């Protein structure tokens with residue numbers, strides 16, 4: 203069944219303002235550290251990472267990781283289907299997520315990337331669904347906390363619906 207957006211949660215202007223604030227905080231924190239490797243998690247983070255990376259005023263490199271998660275599995279099993287190209291040992295790494303929901307994906311990524319001995323590893327999520335988060339994961343930079351609703355737009359989707367909307371909206375549940 204075709205989905206529809208029920209309401210706007212964050213407008214283009216609100217998102218742009220908040221991404222600018224995040225970029226300023228991240229730039230200030232990394233200014234003295236040299237190059238930071240931003241690792242976007244596909245597909246959802248592609249618009250957020252494009253905007254965030256362009257607003258930073260520090261030296262940065264962009265990489266991507268793709269994962270697939272088995273929503274049916276009670277373990278919250280996650281598998282990497284595309285890895286970064288570069289070696290991150292000794293580098294300052296920032297994981298960039300569109301949304302932290304259960305936190306299982308982020309937990310898995312932190313485990314894998316930590317084992318590669320980066321100089322530092324931090325996390326940034328545009329949205330955080332705290333009520334749904336079950337994994338104990340640190341989120342160093344959060345754009346907006348949200349409730350337990352399904353959101354689309356600005357890279358986020360429901361079965362590809364809504365991914366390229368310029369704003370973030372809530373869709374009707376099934």
Ligand code: 7HP
Nearest residue numbers: 303351352353354358359
């Ligand atoms: C993943 C995800 N993707 C899009 N919208 C949401 O609300 C989501 N939660 N977890």
